[in-house]
Amino acid sequence: MAVITISRQVGSLGDELASYLSSKLNCAIIDRAHIMEILSASCPPDEINKLNDSAKAFNNIIPDKEITYKELMISKIDSIIEEANTNNSDVIIVGLGGVVFAKNYKDVLNIRISASEATRQKRLMKKFQIDSGEAENLISIGDKKHKRFVSLLWNRDLSDSSLYDLSLNTDNLSIEECAEGILSLLEKKKMRSLITKEVEETTDVINHQTVTPVFKNESEAEFARILDLYHIEWMYEPKTFPIEWDLEGNIISAFSPDFYLPKFNLYLELTTMEQKYVNKKKKKAQKCMELYPGTNVRIVYKRDFEELVERLSKFN
Amino acid sequence: MDIKRIVYSKEDISNRVKELGAKITNDYKDKDLVVIGVMKGALYFMSDLTKEIDLPIKVDVIGFGNIPDTTSKTGVVRITKDIDIDIKDKHVLIIEDVIRTGLTTAYLSSHLEKYEPASINLCTMLLNPNRLLMTIPVKYSGFEIDDSWLIGYGLDKEEIGRNLPYIAEIKRK
Numbered sequence: 001m002a003v004i005t006i007s008r009q010v011g012s013l014g015d016e017l018a019s020y021l022s023s024k025l026n027c028a029i030i031d032r033a034h035i036m037e038i039l040s041a042s043c044p045p046d047e048i049n050k051l052n053d054s055a056k057a058f059n060n061i062i063p064d065k066e067i068t069y070k071e072l073m074i075s076k077i078d079s080i081i082e083e084a085n086t087n088n089s090d091v092i093i094v095g096l097g098g099v100v101f102a103k104n105y106k107d108v109l110n111i112r113i114s115a116s117e118a119t120r121q122k123r124l125m126k127k128f129q130i131d132s133g134e135a136e137n138l139i140s141i142g143d144k145k146h147k148r149f150v151s152l153l154w155n156r157d158l159s160d161s162s163l164y165d166l167s168l169n170t171d172n173l174s175i176e177e178c179a180e181g182i183l184s185l186l187e188k189k190k191m192r193s194l195i196t197k198e199v200e201e202t203t204d205v206i207n208h209q210t211v212t213p214v215f216k217n218e219s220e221a222e223f224a225r226i227l228d229l230y231h232i233e234w235m236y237e238p239k240t241f242p243i244e245w246d247l248e249g250n251i252i253s254a255f256s257p258d259f260y261l262p263k264f265n266l267y268l269e270l271t272t273m274e275q276k277y278v279n280k281k282k283k284k285a286q287k288c289m290e291l292y293p294g295t296n297v298r299i300v301y302k303r304d305f306e307e308l309v310e311r312l313s314k315f316n
Numbered sequence: 317m318d319i320k321r322i323v324y325s326k327e328d329i330s331n332r333v334k335e336l337g338a339k340i341t342n343d344y345k346d347k348d349l350v351v352i353g354v355m356k357g358a359l360y361f362m363s364d365l366t367k368e369i370d371l372p373i374k375v376d377v378i379g380f381g382n383i384p385d386t387t388s389k390t391g392v393v394r395i396t397k398d399i400d401i402d403i404k405d406k407h408v409l410i411i412e413d414v415i416r417t418g419l420t421t422a423y424l425s426s427h428l429e430k431y432e433p434a435s436i437n438l439c440t441m442l443l444n445p446n447r448l449l450m451t452i453p454v455k456y457s458g459f460e461i462d463d464s465w466l467i468g469y470g471l472d473k474e475e476i477g478r479n480l481p482y483i484a485e486i487k488r489k
Binding site: 230231232263264266298300301304 | 423426427452463
């Protein structure tokens with residue numbers, strides 16, 4: 001099951017593409033019309049008019065209820081997606097700022113459909129039998145409304161390209177060609193998700209206690225045992241932090257701290273080697289913390305480690 | 317016992333303990349406070365400190381040791397003396413003589429968390445901040461120390477020296 005969000009400009013063929021994809025995937029479309037129909041069932045007509053007139057009204061609290069229209073909309077969409085998930089079918093969300101709120105769902109593909117202003121004008125003129133001025137006006141109002149809706153409800157800018165997995169310009173692409181690209185990507189994404197799920201189920205990266213990691217040396221193994229005996233949950237080298245790049249942006253240096261202690265949100269790097277390596281590790285750890293704020297790395301020095309082992313072995 | 321120098325005199329310790337006691341009294345007024353000392357090192361400090369806390373506190377001790385394990389040089393840590401007082405919804409202050417890496421303290425703190433106290437904080441006579449590995453809630457510390465080898469006021473070398481009324485640096489092996 002996947003969720004496809006389509007954010008589209010007026011006249012970009014986004015709605016037509018959504019319909020085409022829906023028929024290909026045999027799945028539901030959630031768009032503004034669908035949502036307004038659902039909301040109409042539980043809200044008075046004058047409130048629905050307000051929602052049609054102003055995006056701001058979505059943040060109003062529904063009379064006699066303790067939630068806003070926006071929250072009601074999300075809960076309805078959640079139900080639709082939950083049902084689709086049960087039936088293993090896909091869902092397409094058109095507009096509504098789906099690209100922002102759908103990030104909470106699993107396997108989401110965010111698509112942006114756009115076209116040049118000239119193309120969009122021509123399409124609207126043909127579709128509605130209007131002149132270029134009227135088409136220009138429609139585009140201007142439509143784009144502003146879309147932008148305002150997402151900004152007011154989700155505090156995001158629709159033109160932010162980082163929101164999308166794929167952006168398509170329909171100036172020179174047909175609906176079928178766009179759909180072909182999206183469906184191919186969707187298939188690959190579903191496949192990757194399936195593989196990831198299998199890997200997670202079989203390799204158990206979180207519960208390391210059931211799978212013994214391969215340590216680089218005996219000190220690391222002993223330190224893991226020390227953490228175990230103190231009942232401190234740990235993960236072995238769970239993450240690699242790139243810390244240096246060349247001019248072309250290729251990673252030339254990275255840092256993989258030996259242990260991560262989830263409860264303490266802390267990375268530990270063991271140094272039981274010569275001093276020259278210790279300084280190198282210290283620099284890497286320092287750089288890592290500078291580049292990734294909120295990342296705590298501490299060095300376990302040789303003397304700490306040896307004293308810990310000695311103290312514990314004498315302890316009895 | 318080769319004592320190099322006295323690091324904190326009996327008077328230094330007494331003054332600092334009074335300061336800590338006053339601070340704890342102020343911080344925990346109107347709260348149910350249970351003070352838990354970690355055996356054996358913290359017993360002297362806990363005894364003096366609790367006398368300076370002007371609150372109706374409850375006092376308990378906790379001890380831990382390790383048993384040999386063939387797979388590790390370090391054995392397996394276990395609680396040898398658990399607390400007797402119910403600390404559910406109470407505010408707990410763990411008393412330590414010294415915190416270096418913080419592993420022991422983290423272990424004890426995790427153990428006590430299972431009893432669902434309202435809060436757990438730490439008070440240690442000595443703290444070596446440069447060697448602290450764990451992010452643990454050390455709320456009160458008497459003195460910050462370096463890597464010197466210390467004995468006295470609960471700290472020992474092979475069980476000798478705990479009863480010294482001062483904290484002294486000894487020669488390394």
